[in-house]
Amino acid sequence: xxxxxxxxxxxxLNSPAxxxxxxxxxxxxxxxLLHPLFVPAHLLLLFGLGLLLGQHAxxxxxxxxxxxxxxxxxxxxxxxxxxxSVSAIFLLIGALTAGLVVTLGRPIPGMAAAAITGLAGxxxxxxxxxxxxxxxxxxxxxxxxxxxxxLILSYVGGIAAWLRQPWQRIGIRVAGSWTxxxxxxxxxxxxxxxxxxx
Amino acid sequence: xxxxxxxxxxxxxxxxxxxxxxxxxxLVSPAxxxxxxxxxGGFASGFKHPILGWDHVAAMVAVGLWGxxxxxxxxxxxxxxxxLVMALGGGLGIAGLPLxxxxxxxxxxxxxxxIMIALGARPPLWVAAIIVGAFAIFHGHAHGTELxxxxxxxxxxxxxxxxxxxxxxxxxxxxxxxxxxxGKVAVRAAGGAIAIAGLAFxxxxx
Numbered sequence: 205x206x207x208x209x210x211x212x213x214x215x216x217l218n219s220p221a222x223x224x225x226x227x228x229x230x231x232x233x234x235x236x237l238l239h240p241l242f243v244p245a246h247l248l249l250l251f252g253l254g255l256l257l258g259q260h261a262x263x264x265x266x267x268x269x270x271x272x273x274x275x276x277x278x279x280x281x282x283x284x285x286x287x288x289s290v291s292a293i294f295l296l297i298g299a300l301t302a303g304l305v306v307t308l309g310r311p312i313p314g315m316a317a318a319a320i321t322g323l324a325g326x327x328x329x330x331x332x333x334x335x336x337x338x339x340x341x342x343x344x345x346x347x348x349x350x351x352x353x354x355l356i357l358s359y360v361g362g363i364a365a366w367l368r369q370p371w372q373r374i375g376i377r378v379a380g381s382w383t384x385x386x387x388x389x390x391x392x393x394x395x396x397x398x399x400x401x402x
Numbered sequence: 403x404x405x406x407x408x409x410x411x412x413x414x415x416x417x418x419x420x421x422x423x424x425x426x427x428x429l430v431s432p433a434x435x436x437x438x439x440x441x442x443g444g445f446a447s448g449f450k451h452p453i454l455g456w457d458h459v460a461a462m463v464a465v466g467l468w469g470x471x472x473x474x475x476x477x478x479x480x481x482x483x484x485x486l487v488m489a490l491g492g493g494l495g496i497a498g499l500p501l502x503x504x505x506x507x508x509x510x511x512x513x514x515x516x517i518m519i520a521l522g523a524r525p526p527l528w529v530a531a532i533i534v535g536a537f538a539i540f541h542g543h544a545h546g547t548e549l550x551x552x553x554x555x556x557x558x559x560x561x562x563x564x565x566x567x568x569x570x571x572x573x574x575x576x577x578x579x580x581x582x583x584x585g586k587v588a589v590r591a592a593g594g595a596i597a598i599a600g601l602a603f604x605x606x607x608x
Binding site for chain 2: 242244245248292296307374377378381382384385386387388389390392393396397
């Protein structure tokens with residue numbers, strides 16, 4: 205059990221597997237803003253978290269949304285200042301957790317939601333370091349990412365909260381199962397796939 | 403008529419400009435974000451995988467049709483169970499664990515699910531979930547073995563889970579016809595057609 209936990213932690217602290225090539229011509233702020241949309245692991249996690257917060261809004265979103273925003277900005281700051289990062293595995297575990305909770309459809313305590321969104325926020329924050337830029341451009345990019353991730357979470361959460369019909373609530377659970385299934389597959393690839401086993 | 407000296411000079415300039423333009427276009431770096439081609443390519447190949455395989459299509463539509471036939475909560479439980487168990491099957495494939503008769507299992511899923519729809523079978527929900535889940539393992543294993551080669555694994559996974567889910571949705575939408583008596587007959591006939599198609603896959607005729 206402990207060895208398994210250590211294994212996951214070691215994998216999670218590896219360097220990120222994503223390239224961070226910017227889109228040319230739109231400026232650093234908008235590059236940062238669009239960054240979460242172009243990293244599948246970030247997008248999947250934000251989608252799952254949005255469903256989670258919206259499914260049981262406002263009870264869950266009251267804590268979860270603020271925890272995410274605070275943790276995201278802390279993560280962006282910590283990642284930039286200390287240069288630490290997390291691997292996609294950490295983010296995928298978050299997406300899997302959020303997807304499964306949404307699929308089950310049972311409300312979880314507000315503090316548990318805050319813990320999930322907080323950890324996810326830190327993970328996305330530290331995994332969003334831009335390519336080497338000038339100091340001003342770096343902070344503009346990070347500001348864009350901080351805003352972009354919050355907007356995606358808010359939009360998905362808002363739409364999920366707005367859908368109140370029984371069949372729409374079922375649709376949210378189906379989307380949660382798709383999120384969990386996608387994350388589970390890539391986690392399997394990372395943990396037991398050909399590259400993981402050498 | 404021979405070209406003048408000035409004309410030849412202009413032609414050379416035009417050729418040089420054209421060559422420079424071709425070189426510039428060739429050498430300019432594409433503005434893909436996050437190796438967008440990899441992400442887009444991975445998503446597209448994952449999305450197409452269940453849709454372009456007729457054995458997958460038949461089985462996925464059958465899951466949706468049977469769910470609609472079972473009514474609530476089967477209509478939503480089966481499409482939730484399927485992708486999750488399929489992901490577990492995919493994990494087996496990724497890990498390289500052999501699963502005998504994957505293609506037979508996929509074809510058999512169309513036969514069995516088609517027969518269930520054709521008969522209008524309404525077993526207890528847990529039985530239906532086990533039947534669908536068991537076949538999901540075969541479908542997942544087939545997808546999973548192709549995942550390591552994908553351009554972007556996560557984009558591929560999202561693409562094929564989405565493709566699979568949309569096929570379920572097609573089945574559920576068609577299954578709405580079960581509200582009417584004539585629609586029930588049509589859906590059961592569709593189940594029979596799926597079972598026959600499954601037999602064709604199973605015997606190698608299709």
